[in-house]
Every structure is written in C-alpha cells, then in structure tokens.
Amino acid sequence: MSDAAVTSGRDLRDTALPDGELHARLSRTWGTGKGLIARLSTVDHKIIGRRYLITAFVFLLLGGALAAAMRIQLARPGNQVLGPDAYNQLFTMHGTTMMFLFAVPVMEAVGVYLVPLMVGTRNIAFPRLNAFSYWTYLFGGIFIWTAFALKVGPDVGWFAYVPLSGPQYGVGKRPDVWAQMITFTEVSALAVAVEIIVTTFKQRAPGMTLDRIPLFVWAMLVTSFAIVFSMPAIVIASTTLILDRLIGTHFYNAAEGGDSLLYQHLFWFFGHPEVYIIFLPATGMVSMIVATFARRPAFGYIPLVLSLIAIGFLSFGLWVHHMFATGLPQLGMSFFTANSMLIAIPNGVQIFCWIATLWGGRPVFRTPLLFVLGFFFIFVIGGLSGIMLASVPIDLQVHDTYFVVAHFHYVLIGGAVFPLLGAVYYWFPKLTGRMMSEAMGRWNFWLAFVGFNLAFFPMHILGLQGMPRRVYTYGPEMGWANLNLLATVGAVILALSFLLFVWNVFSSVRGGAIAGDNPWDAGTLEWATASPPPPQNFDRIPLVTSREPLWAERGAMPVVGGLTVDDRQVLVTTVTDARAELRESSPEPSIWPFLASVALTVLFVGSIFTPWAVVWGAVPVGVALLGWFWPKGDVEDEG
C-alpha cells in the first residue's frame, strides 16, 4: 500500500525539503487549529497529555483538601468539625479521588506526553482513542464530584465492600455513583494502556532496539500490561455490584447463595496491581532523573528492566494479603506471605542499582534529584513496613489500623508523589520551555519532606496503639490525642508545600528562565527536540544508535527520511529490532471522540437511575462511533 502512495500528487517527502521549510510545513500538517471545535477535536498527544496532567493535579488538590479537613477533625478527641456522615463521604472521596482520579491518570498523563517523544515518533498510537480516554476520564471525575457536591457522594470507602455497599445497606444512589465512576476510569485507563503498548512496540524510532528503550518507557510498558490484565477484575467487581443494586442480581447476597468475599477477591486482584500501576511509572521517572543528575547511564539497565517485569508479574500474586483477617485457610495464606515478601527482591535490586548509579560520581543536587533522594528515604520505610504487613500474624494486629494508613502513604506519596514532583521539576522545561524556580523548589522539597514525615510517621505508632482506620472520632481516654495533633500539624506543612508548588508552576510558566532544548544535558530523545516540542515532535525522525542518543551523538543526530510532509504519517518499526517496516497514516483531528465520550457519559450516568438507559443510551453511542470510524478515503482504507 505504501507503494501506491508514492504515485499520489500529495506525496512530498521530508527528504526533499530544507530544514526551515520542512519545519513550517510539518507544523501546519500536525498542528491543532484555533477555535472551540478544533480544541475539542485535537488528537495531539502533547495537548491531551497536558490536559490530563492539569486535570489530575486539580484532583490532587481537591483530594488533598479533603485530607486536610479529615486531619482537622481528628486533631482533637471528640472533635465536632465533621459528623460521621460527612467524614465517611470525605474519606471515601479522598481515597477514590487519589487512586482513580489522580494517581493512575497522572502516571498515564506523563506517559501520554512523554512516551512518543522518548521513542521518537510524531504521535501516540490510536490518537483519537487517546482523546476519547481523556474526555471519559474528565467526565467521570466531574460526575463523582458533582454528586459529592450534591451530598450524594459515596460513603462506603474507596473499596466499597459488600454488603455495606450492596442494595440492603448502601442507601440511595451513593454506591452507584462510586461504581459507575470506576467504570469511567476503567474505560479510560484501558484505552491509554493499549495506546502505550502499541506506541512502544511499533512506533519506536529506527535503531531503538528493545535494549535501547528508555527506562521510563519500559516502566510505562509494564504498567500498561498490568492495567490490561488487572482492570477486567474491577470491571467485573463494579459491574456485578451495580447489577446487584440496580436489577437485583444476587452475586453478593449471602442469603441467596451469593458471597461477599468474592467481591474482595475481585477488588484486590485489581487493587494490588493498582499499587504497582502507580508505583512502576514512578520508578521509571527515578531511573531517568538519577541517570541525568549522576551524569552517567543508569547502572544495571538489564537488571532494572527485569525488575520491572518481575514486579509486574509478582504484583498479581499478592492480593490475599489484603484479606488475611477474613478467615481463609492458614496454609494458603502463607503462600501469599511468601510471594509478598518475594517482591522485595526486585524492588531491592532497583534501589541497589540506583545507589550504584550515584556511587562514585559527582551528583548534581538540583530539585529533581532532591525529590528522588526524598523518595529513597520515604519509600524504603514504606517498603520495609510492607514486609511486616506481608506476615500473616503481624498483619492480624495492624490490618485496618493507622499503621496501614502510614504504610501506604509512605509507599504512595514517597514512592510515587515524590518522584512525580521531581519529574515535574525535571520535565517542566520540556513542556513549557521555561525552568521552574530552583529556590522555591528547594523550599517545596523540604516542606514536603518534613511535613510528610511529621504527618505520617506518628500514624505507625497510633495503629499499634489500637487506632483503627476510618473512624471519624475517638475518645480522650484512648490516649491518641497528641500523636494525632502532631499528624495534623505535619499535614498542614505538607499542604503548604503543595501551595508553594502550585505557585512555583504558575509563576514559572510566565516568568521562568528560558530553558532551551536540553537544559539538564540529558541523554534521551525527548530532549532532542524544541521546548516545548512542535506539533510534529521531530522534523526528522532520529536514527537511534545508543541508549542515550544525545550523549552518544554530540554533534548532529543521525536521522531517517522518507515520511510525507503534507499528510500525517508515522514510521512503523519492528517490535524487537525497531527496523523501519512501513509508513502508516496517523488519524486527523476529529470531534467524534468527544461526542462519543459525551454519549457514553449519558449512558453511564443514566444507567444508575434506570437500566433502560443502557438500551436507549446505546443509540447515541453507536451514532458517535459510526461517525468516528466512517471511512475517509485514507490510503489504508483503500488498500
């Protein structure tokens, strides 16, 4: 089919043009127009990635505000700031927002933005699906927060265990709102996972063999597979929950032969890989930042990649350690103890490799590296307390107490948010063309580090002193008051650090120092293009000769030519060796993904009021999909 294209009149190739004209023409071909319709139709992974990022950070701030309110309520025993109804909605919304609307989407957002740049292609695979996934995520988030504002926010925990969330005990529409919001995020997460897998496998620049893929891209690849295999479990869990509630199936009704433990198995079969879906991209960020600021390639590329894959596999065999207190057979549970402990080995290998990367060099202490060092301190504590939780006997004491709250905030904030903040400082110049303030960055880091540890370390002790999770109040006779007050003070400091972060972002977007293409002198391809990158990412597709092409090719990067200039075209390469295979059209902007997402939102939201919404709601969804996939006479369509 590519040969047929050669004869067409519009077949102007990049090899025929000088740099300046090529740049202008490609920018026109790949650019996003002005105006509302054009903005809603864009399929540029950078624009969509940026929207994803901003939306996810807005949800982070919203979720953080909920956390602050909870900390104020718990600061003193018998406090009356929040009643049980408000508190239960708050902690449910906090967990749900942080897990489903912040942590997973923000990692996908970074992947959507960076993976195509890092592998040297012009757009993500399935760019319209990418647009669709963003809108679906956005509408899901707006939906649940609107419900919360209308006082029908879910109040059954981010895990929504049955029977509490079932038809008999979950009052009104609250659990329905939760379950259907999960459906929105499932759809968008699966879409992004497929895009990243295909982009990584088929759109790498020629020469980027499997062992030259940047570690962040490897991390996103493993994460995406984890999403593909774990999300179906939560799809089943949330769908059967909705079915029990809406049309009276009895999946989880013990009185009718249903089983409430089945729900927990399904939820955690997704829920534990979920933790690694959040954490693995962060390890990818750490690998990139450590290499750049140690000014050398990451030590142990192969062990690091194998660790990522090993963690991806093992993460599917841990879920029962969330269920040690449910009365499962003892011997069976101890297998899960062993597996939960085993995952410490690949995690340990990663830590050792990063330390070995830093060892013996001259690390450059800029803000991104500071956040990574904070990550080491906090995440290692969280990982080690995780080893305690893997033990059935210890877990029987600390399960569902503040010890666990401390543990997973050490893992998730230390293991994912600290690297993420480091990543923002690191890639901000690429996104905006400007540097963030280093002075504010340092304050940001130290406030976050001190505030975090003050807020969460005392919770370990509180849990051992018998304080359960998810309690809206406690009596003065319990002896938990002082540590809770300390935790609240820490939370306030942590909140200040985020305000400073937001201020730094806003002031640097306008007034930051001009960054240039490669301000950190980093080695990977995203730094080979302008900051911010042009719509086509690269005027000429790079030819990759090394893991760190920018360090290996200090002069001009070798490039490949032959892509058309006036049509959107990407280069498809082979999976292992990344040999050029064929030229493939990349979809034009389209309003249909947006419309399809709106139609899907109507169906999902309608279905919590009447099952018939699934029937009549399917019509507009079908129309939108027809519009989306209508043949437009592309070369591939003809062939």
Next chain:
Amino acid sequence: MTGRPHARAALAVLAFAAILGGCQGWQSALDPQGPQARELAWLFWMFLAVLTAIFVAVMIALALALIPRGPPRDDPLAVDPRSERRKNFVVAGLAVATGVTVLVLTGFSYVSQRNLFRVEEEAVIVRVTGHQWWWEVRYEEPDASRTFTTANEIHVPVGKPVKVKLNSADVIHSFWLPNLMGKMDLIPGQENDIRFVAERPGLYRGQCAEFCGLQHARMGLLVVAEEEGAFNRWRDAQIAPAETPTEPERITGQQAFLSRPCVMCHTVRGTGAGGKVAPDLTHIGSRRHLAASTLPMSRGNLAAWIVDPHGIKPGVNMPTIKLDPDDINAIAAYLEGLK
C-alpha cells in the same frame, strides 16, 4: 554545627519515648496480656529490629554514594568498566542477601502463625455476632439452659483458653482485641473463629476494625478477665432472668418500659420484652458501658441515651421515642437496677 548532635540525640529520645508510649494502653498491640498477643508482639519487634537495620544500612549506602568523587563528569558515557564489574558483584550479592532475609522472615512468620492458631481445648465458647453498631455476645453451653445472651461485654476466666465464634447479622465487621489477639472478620454467611487466653485479670478494650457504616467509630467492646470464681458467679448471675423490681420507682419504670415500643427490639428475660434486633437488656445494669462503649454506665447516661440516642451516636438504629420526663427517669432507674 555543634548543636546538631544534641538535636539528633533529642530527636532519638523523642522517637523512643513515642514508641514506648505505644507499649501501654488498654487497646494496644504492644502491651500483650496473653500468649497470643505476646507471640504477635515478639514477631513485630523482631521484624522491626531486622528491618530497621536494613533501613539504616541502605541510608548509609545512599549517603556514601552522594559524596562527590573524581573529576566532573564532562562525558557522561565515560564509565570505568572495572568499577562497573565491582558494582555488578555488590548488587548481585545484595540481591541474594535480600532473598535470604525475606526467606528467613517468611519462615519466622510461618512458625509464629502456627503457634498462634494452635488449637487447644477451650474452656469457654462465646459466639459474637456483629450488628451495626454493637456486638451480640452469646455464651454457648452443651446444656441449653445455661446458654445466655448479653452485649458488648465479654467476661472470661483468667488463664483459660477462650474460643470466639464470629459471624455477622448485617455487614462485615472485624473483631479486634489488640492486647489479647489479632483481628478476625465477622462476615455474613460465614463463620470464623479466633482463640485467646487472658493471663491477668483486667479490662481490655477492643473495637470494630472493618469499616461498617456510619458509626463504625463507636463500636467498642470490653473484655473483663477475672478469676475463675468471679467469672462463674458472673455467669450464674447472667443466666438468671431479670429480678422483678420492688422499689416503687423501678416498678413504674418496668411498667413504662414494657408498655412502650422498647419491647419491639429489646429482650429482658423474665418479662414480656422479647425483641431480638437490639442488645439484650436482662442484666444491662451489670455492664460497664452503654451503646458499645459510647458512654459509661450510669442512671444519668441511661436517661440521656433514651432521650436522645441520635444526639449521642448519630445514625444509630435506636429510634427517638417521645416519653414523659418522669417515665424516662423511671425507666433509667429500672434498667440501672438490672444487675
């Protein structure tokens, strides 16, 4: 710079004091009062020691790695192959060491688990049924006439193995007595059990550990461990039906109680009150707390609870019933006397 060691020492003392603070308390996992809880505490401290040592070692390695060595790295790709090989060995060695450590810890955990769930002939069997938001407690005996029901307070003889059978009447709860044993869930349609021994007389508090709805925070539980003689006296008293009141106020109170909707939900054995959905009140006056450890037992608190249960424990299933003030006082007096 001279101030820093002092600051560090002060911090260490503070941290240590904070940790020690966790050792005391009537609902603390680190203040074990029986063999099961001691096994758990021992395992916890052992893990903590090993893992703290690992943490310190990793942080020292990280700190050493950050010391600048050698000339500035102008060419990032210039890496000394000899030192890379050395690093290979070190990282591989550490990976093996990690594997050995977690295997050993897994072994310790498994042995501990077996000790914990070793089955001994139990002296007392208690069936605990979870309700939103209280605990139904039923002492089971082969002789059905010695079986009885109470709520929110479990008495056990010191030094005797106790078996607790657990299930739930509504949603999932979790039974947790940190000073005596770890937790176990109460799941509708499923029976779990847990065993413990209390070694010393005393009061041990427990609390629901699985989120169970609006008043999850106020679902407390009390274990009273007492010498065998005292326990047997308590049990005999609990088996007996409620005494008929003799004082005029309490007689009025009983009549008011029995003629109001109270009897739809509550049982007082020996009277016409036979409701099964709320706590058995036959000997409520002998219990130390009201409403699952929400209030200490007293006539005043009983009256306050009857007047406004939703003000005290918002969302509780007990309805607010309009009563004359005189009736309220009489009912409170009647209930307080049900020893």
